[in-house]
Amino acid sequence: MDYCPKVCAFLKELDEAVDVESLDARCERVKSILEDVFHNGEDLLPPEFIVPHPEKYARRLLHRDPAGRYSVVIMVWGVGQGTFLHDHAGEWCVECVYRGKISVTSYDLIGSESAALVQFKEEKTIMAGTGEAGALIPPFEYHTIANALPSEPTVTVHVYGHELEWCNIFIPGEGGWTKERRELSYTA
Numbered sequence: 001m002d003y004c005p006k007v008c009a010f011l012k013e014l015d016e017a018v019d020v021e022s023l024d025a026r027c028e029r030v031k032s033i034l035e036d037v038f039h040n041g042e043d044l045l046p047p048e049f050i051v052p053h054p055e056k057y058a059r060r061l062l063h064r065d066p067a068g069r070y071s072v073v074i075m076v077w078g079v080g081q082g083t084f085l086h087d088h089a090g091e092w093c094v095e096c097v098y099r100g101k102i103s104v105t106s107y108d109l110i111g112s113e114s115a116a117l118v119q120f121k122e123e124k125t126i127m128a129g130t131g132e133a134g135a136l137i138p139p140f141e142y143h144t145i146a147n148a149l150p151s152e153p154t155v156t157v158h159v160y161g162h163e164l165e166w167c168n169i170f171i172p173g174e175g176g177w178t179k180e181r182r183e184l185s186y187t188a
């Protein structure tokens with residue numbers, strides 16, 4: 001795909017950041033890059049990447065590192081759209097708001113994820129706006145994300161430790177949460 005020079009420069013910075021050996025330091029560097037690049041709300045992403053889907057949040061692959069070290073996924077959240085409680089299949093992720101505002105609620109796993117009914121404790125909800133980023137480093141990876149704006153879409157940029165092709169979602173029910181593996185796909 002042919003990117004503008006600013007996107008290419010952004011990807012070059014990510015190439016260098018993911019080579020840091022310490023996972024915490026790697027995520028901190030990626031977080032810093034995302035905040036620096038997206039803090040001013042400048043139009044940087046190709047227009048076709050930031051179009052909402054009417055029925056569900058849109059998920060579009062911007063870049064897959066040829067060496068498999070990371071991927072960059074753009075997500076577009078229409079009004080009222082969000083995720084189930086989910087994990088990242090044990091992989092690190094740094095998420096940044098490109099445009100709009102999101103609500104991220106984090107959860108602590110109580111006991112074992114392999115139990116018939118999984119138990120969680122809601123920890124905190126964070127509201128994040130343009131240029132604000134956060135890292136999810138396993139075992140701290142259970143969360144929900146939702147568009148926090150009442151009348152317009154929100155766009156987020158997600159850098160994963162590899163190409164995330166599946167995750168576990170957790171469906172609330174009587175006595176706990178049922179775990180369900182979900183294959184992930186991209187939106188046209």
